[in-house]
Amino acid sequence: MATETPFTHIDPDTGIAIPEVDVPSQKLPPGEWLRKNLFNNWYNSLITVLLTIGVAYVSWRVLRFVFVTAKWEPVRENLTLINIGTYPRDEQWRVVAQVLIWSGAAGLGIGAAVAGAKFRALQAGMEYVVDPALAKVKRYSGLLLLGLVFLGFTKTFGPLILTVVSLAVAYALYWVASRVAGHNVGLLWAGVAALMVFGFQIVSGFFGMGWLWMGVPIAAAVYSVIGRNETIEPRRLRLIQIGAALGVLVVLFVVYLVVDSVGVEWDEWEGFHLNLLAAAIAIALSFPLGLLLALGRRSSFPALRIMSTTYIEIIRGVPLISLLLMAQFFIGFFLDTRTPLSLFTRATAAMTLFTAAYVAEIVRGGLQAVPKGQTEAGNSVGMAPWSVTRLIVLPQALRAVIPAMVGQFISLFKDTSLLLIIGKIEILGAREIIHGQEAYRGFGIAETLVFAAFAFWAVSFTMSRESQRLERKLGVGER
Amino acid sequence: MSQTTLEPPPDVESEQIAWYRNVETLRIVGQVAAVVLVVGLLFWLFNNLLTNLNRLNINTDFGFLSRPTNFQISFDEGFDPRSSVWQMVLVGIKNTFLAGIVGIIIASIVGLVIGIARLSSNWLVSRLATIYVEAFRNIPPLVIIIFFGFAIFTFGPFPVLEEATQISWFGSDNTALVLSNRVWGVPSLIAEDNVGIFWAIFVFAIVAAVGVAIYRTRLSDRTGVLHHRVRWALGTFAIIALAGHFIVGGAFSASWPVVSENGRRIDNGFVLNFGYISTTVALGLYTASHVAEIIRGSILAVPKGQSEAANAIALRAFQRYRYIVLPQALRIALPPTINQYLNLIKNTSLGIAVSYAEITLLTKTSIGNGRPAPQSIAVLMAVYLLFSLTISFLLNIYNRRIQLVER
Numbered sequence: 001m002a003t004e005t006p007f008t009h010i011d012p013d014t015g016i017a018i019p020e021v022d023v024p025s026q027k028l029p030p031g032e033w034l035r036k037n038l039f040n041n042w043y044n045s046l047i048t049v050l051l052t053i054g055v056a057y058v059s060w061r062v063l064r065f066v067f068v069t070a071k072w073e074p075v076r077e078n079l080t081l082i083n084i085g086t087y088p089r090d091e092q093w094r095v096v097a098q099v100l101i102w103s104g105a106a107g108l109g110i111g112a113a114v115a116g117a118k119f120r121a122l123q124a125g126m127e128y129v130v131d132p133a134l135a136k137v138k139r140y141s142g143l144l145l146l147g148l149v150f151l152g153f154t155k156t157f158g159p160l161i162l163t164v165v166s167l168a169v170a171y172a173l174y175w176v177a178s179r180v181a182g183h184n185v186g187l188l189w190a191g192v193a194a195l196m197v198f199g200f201q202i203v204s205g206f207f208g209m210g211w212l213w214m215g216v217p218i219a220a221a222v223y224s225v226i227g228r229n230e231t232i233e234p235r236r237l238r239l240i241q242i243g244a245a246l247g248v249l250v251v252l253f254v255v256y257l258v259v260d261s262v263g264v265e266w267d268e269w270e271g272f273h274l275n276l277l278a279a280a281i282a283i284a285l286s287f288p289l290g291l292l293l294a295l296g297r298r299s300s301f302p303a304l305r306i307m308s309t310t311y312i313e314i315i316r317g318v319p320l321i322s323l324l325l326m327a328q329f330f331i332g333f334f335l336d337t338r339t340p341l342s343l344f345t346r347a348t349a350a351m352t353l354f355t356a357a358y359v360a361e362i363v364r365g366g367l368q369a370v371p372k373g374q375t376e377a378g379n380s381v382g383m384a385p386w387s388v389t390r391l392i393v394l395p396q397a398l399r400a401v402i403p404a405m406v407g408q409f410i411s412l413f414k415d416t417s418l419l420l421i422i423g424k425i426e427i428l429g430a431r432e433i434i435h436g437q438e439a440y441r442g443f444g445i446a447e448t449l450v451f452a453a454f455a456f457w458a459v460s461f462t463m464s465r466e467s468q469r470l471e472r473k474l475g476v477g478e479r
Numbered sequence: 480m481s482q483t484t485l486e487p488p489p490d491v492e493s494e495q496i497a498w499y500r501n502v503e504t505l506r507i508v509g510q511v512a513a514v515v516l517v518v519g520l521l522f523w524l525f526n527n528l529l530t531n532l533n534r535l536n537i538n539t540d541f542g543f544l545s546r547p548t549n550f551q552i553s554f555d556e557g558f559d560p561r562s563s564v565w566q567m568v569l570v571g572i573k574n575t576f577l578a579g580i581v582g583i584i585i586a587s588i589v590g591l592v593i594g595i596a597r598l599s600s601n602w603l604v605s606r607l608a609t610i611y612v613e614a615f616r617n618i619p620p621l622v623i624i625i626f627f628g629f630a631i632f633t634f635g636p637f638p639v640l641e642e643a644t645q646i647s648w649f650g651s652d653n654t655a656l657v658l659s660n661r662v663w664g665v666p667s668l669i670a671e672d673n674v675g676i677f678w679a680i681f682v683f684a685i686v687a688a689v690g691v692a693i694y695r696t697r698l699s700d701r702t703g704v705l706h707h708r709v710r711w712a713l714g715t716f717a718i719i720a721l722a723g724h725f726i727v728g729g730a731f732s733a734s735w736p737v738v739s740e741n742g743r744r745i746d747n748g749f750v751l752n753f754g755y756i757s758t759t760v761a762l763g764l765y766t767a768s769h770v771a772e773i774i775r776g777s778i779l780a781v782p783k784g785q786s787e788a789a790n791a792i793a794l795r796a797f798q799r800y801r802y803i804v805l806p807q808a809l810r811i812a813l814p815p816t817i818n819q820y821l822n823l824i825k826n827t828s829l830g831i832a833v834s835y836a837e838i839t840l841l842t843k844t845s846i847g848n849g850r851p852a853p854q855s856i857a858v859l860m861a862v863y864l865l866f867s868l869t870i871s872f873l874l875n876i877y878n879r880r881i882q883l884v885e886r
Contacts, residue, residue, distance in 0.1 A: 016776035016811060037602035044601045051603050303510040307517055317867035318860045319825035321839055325859075329852035333531035334524040414619035421621075421831055428625065446630035453622045460617035 074444040075451045076153045078434045082451070085270020085425040086433070094203045094263055095273065100166050101199035105192050107170030111177025112188035117473075119182020139465050146458035149451075186224055193217035200277075205263030211249070211256040218252070219245035266344040270425040272455055278344070278426075279413040282351040286412070287405075289352065290359025295389070297360060298367050308360070315357035320415055323350040328422040347419055355412050362404045366397035406467035410460045417456070427452050528853065543850050544568075544858070550848055552836045554662070554752040564845060571838030572862060578758045578837060579824040585763025586823060587816075590770025595800075597775045608771065615768035621829050623765050627757035628833030632660050641742035653735040657745055663756065664736025667749035677730030680723030688716035754835030758827055766823045770816055777812035778804060817874050821867055838862055 028036060039045040075082065084095060121128040137144065151160055177188050194217040201210050223245040229237060269277055296308030315323075327346035335341070370393050378388035420428040431448045434440050498504050532539050548567045552558040558570060596608035615623070629635075638644060643659035648666075657664035692712040699706035724730050736748025744750075781804050789799040828839035842859045846852045 016773065016780050016815065018776055018779040037600070040600060047601055048603055051607065055603070055607070301506065301510045301513065303514045307513070313868065313871075314860075314864060317864040317871075319828040319839070319863060321828040321831065322856060322860050322863065325839070325843060325846075325852075326856050329846060329856070330528070330531075333528045333853075336523075336527050336530075410617070414617075417619040417621045418829070421829075428622065442634050445634040446626070449622060449626045449630050453618045453626070456619055456622060457614070457617045461613060464617065 070447050070450075071444040072153070072447055072451075074434050074440040074448050076155075078430070079150070079153055081271065081433060082427060082430050082455075083271045084273045085430045087268055087270050087273070088264060091264050096162060097202045098199045099162060100169055101195055101202060103166035103170040104173045105195035105199060107173035108177050108188060108195065109192045110170075111174040111180075112185050112192060114174075114178040115180050115182060115188065116185045118178075119185065122182065139469060140462055142458040142461040142465070146455060149454070187221050190217040190221035190224075194221075200281075201263070203263050203269070204266060205261050206256050206259045207262050208256075211252040214256075215249040215252040219248040222248050266342045269344060271430045272427045274344075274419065274424065274426045275413070275416040275456075276459075278348050278351065278416045278419065279409070281348050282355055282412055283409050285348075285352040286355035286359055289356035291363055293356060293360035294363035294367060297364055312357045312360050315354055316361070320351070320354050320418055321421060323354050324418055324422050326350060343422070343424060347422060347424060351412065351415065355408065358408050358411075359405065362401050362408060363397065365404070366399075366401035367393060369400050370396045403467045403471040406463055406470070410463050413463070414456060414460060427455060532851075532853070537851050537853075539851070539854075541854055541858075543854065548845060548848070550844060552841065553834055554750070554754070555836060564850065567841050567845060568838065568858060568862070571836065571841040574755075574835065575824065575827050575837040578755060578762070578827040578830060578835065579820075581759040582762040582766065582823050582827065583820050585759065586766035586770050586819070589764060589767035591774055593767060593771035594774025594778070597771060598778055612768045612771050615765055616772070618765075620762060620765040620826055621832055623761040624757050624829050625832050627761045628753060632753035632757060635660060640738060640744070643738055645738070648735070653733075654737060655735070657736045657738055657748075661753050662745055663751045663753075664738075664745040664748045665751065666736065667734050667747075668731040669734045671730055671732060673727045674730045676727050677723055680727070681720055684716045684719035684723065687719055688712040691715045752835070754830055754833040757833045758830035758835045758837075762823050762826050762829070766819055766826075769819050769822075773812050773815045773819065774808070777808040780811050781807045814874060814878060817870065821870055824866065825863060 038048045084092070087095070118128045131139075147163060151163065154160070180188060194214065197213045197217065201214065204210075223241045226241045226244055227237065232240065293308045293312060296304045297312065299305050299308070324347060327350035328343065331346045331349065332341045374392050374396065375388055378392045379385075383391070416426060417428055419426045420432075423429075425433065431452055434448060435442070435445065529539060544564045546563060547561045548564055549560050551560050552567070552570060555570065558567075593608045593611055596604050597612065599605045599608070631637075637658055637660040640659040640661060643657050645654045646656040646658070647653065648655040653666075654664070655666055689712065692708040695706040695708040695711050698704060699708075734747045734749075736750070737746050738744075739746045785803050785807065786799060789803040794803065827835075827837050830837045831840040831843065834840065838859060842855050846855050
């Protein structure tokens, strides 16, 4: 098919379709470039001159603030407080272990993505193009800068060593994962999930229902590996698969029963660590819930449709704070438990319920964008309705909404700052503890805020860059 | 045997489909099951809530709304602690809207400027606009509000009220601005006795302005003269309103802010507290970064042929923007922009961090004073919900209208 229509790019934040125009990027000689971009007519020249003076002055003031006048002592002396709040200090090894394990998971995940891309490129008969190193550095510039600032503020070598080791772990797992054959990518993702859960439990402890969270990705991996065996008759194979998967769960159940170690109470997770954890958990939980709500809203069952729509519209109509206040005061009353849930659990539940409604609307947008012919084609080859949704509609819909989804998750991450209002000590709460100390009362207020803002900015900015890259890579809308 | 015989189609009607495979039955069964599940879940949740509330001896009715609040609202001397919780809710709604409306104005103006600047042919201008957008939209609005509230006010460069900076009105003795780290004073208008007649004239001025605008439009339709209806209408309105003001002998007099003797508060004028300024300015600047992206996207979404056609009929750059590109772009931009406005109004609840007395803060304070939390939060949510649903209802009507217009 000829691509006569121009490629459109759907802006993830606004949902506006922008026709993309190919601008030939040509390198101009410096003089020409200046004339074209800064001095093309008299008023532009005037603006350029005035702005240059303004920018020079502001940059000078900013640089002087950052390097000369700013009182960074409140930040420098309280880095641990900012990072983990009043988390018990003799349990810090758990956080260190978590950082290492999650670095490994990140490395494995990126490796899995690369292996998957290589595999798809191979199938499509194309060459897999590796991004130049400079592009990678640019993409992660926010996080790199945050890391450098952190390390610049530390006084011991511990954080530096931790950074180097975790990067090494991540790279090692990346190296291994990116060389795995394409059809094993699913196993890598199961590994990522298991590592994520493990990293979570190393802090929270191995008890209660932990075996289930840990067991699901491993059991799925075992199930899929055994399923590859082609020598056994299918019906027996299916039995062996289910048996092995259940076996994994049983073994883990017993192990957790024996180990039964409680780590650090959830309510003791504080500082920037809390912001990241709460966001990660709420993201992981709100996605499936949002997906179900979106399918419900698009369902042909009027009852399901009305219920999903009501939920989505109510949640989208109220601010997150009202839900968090609900979590603070009485969300626990909805359950039949006498032992109160931890505030962390209640707040994360509120954030999950809130984000799910927005995720549902985003997914609905994606579902609407899938042409009706796709469903009809699926039906016409005799697929069951649920299979049509799962195998044909959803993959296309989800691919189209990845950028918007990342945008929503960035917004969720920024919203973790609201935990301050219900009295959780996240990064802004840690700031208040700092200024409660005698030495820093009313001292360096702007500096600690700038630092907190920078921490949020670095993570959000990197995520949004990454989503832009994903969007280009997936060629969203280019059909 | 090349002859093919068509088998008669199996008689579908006569073939009994088992009830559990009948799609029609399954549809009904599935829906009933879903409804029963959800209703059952909701019933269980509310039953638990009521049981728990009864166990803790918390009232489950809304009677508290008509009882006195028993607390003072900060920066609001007019509020009587003996007034009912209902009145507190109304004060909260008023403050939420005051912050929302000014925030929306700031966000629209800054957002429009930054959005157009992002597309500037001047490299420096577009770069600076990009930096603005990327900086503001990746920082939580709460951090920006707290920055304004505590790093710029409270602990910032402004003096305490006793030593407030006072800026006089162009050489006169009157103070036009009182700047301190907690409150700002600005001049305001005080209604005189004869203001009633003035309001009548004011309404007449509005009617006259609308009439003139309609007349100019018709004239333009008939003769082809440029209508300039906005200019004409505003002019008519200003002339009649000003004339009315002088005819009744001054309906308003200016009230200039003055720091009181003991240096504790500002008398006269209009007093803005730091929570209000922080919330509106911070949210305005934050939302502007999102509005700017919408404006930029909408301008890019206008087909390039429109600009080229404008060039072809020799319109100047300003005319091209004013008459060709922007009207089309704003139509695309309107729905997402209104969403942002809604977000801004919901975000005014963050004013809680700088103790701005909007509805959320008042609800939280009132819960802290022993009012039942579930009902209080239900009222809070109902207020926001009512507003959001009204706006999205209007937006849906509007969307349907422009879709009809556009084939």
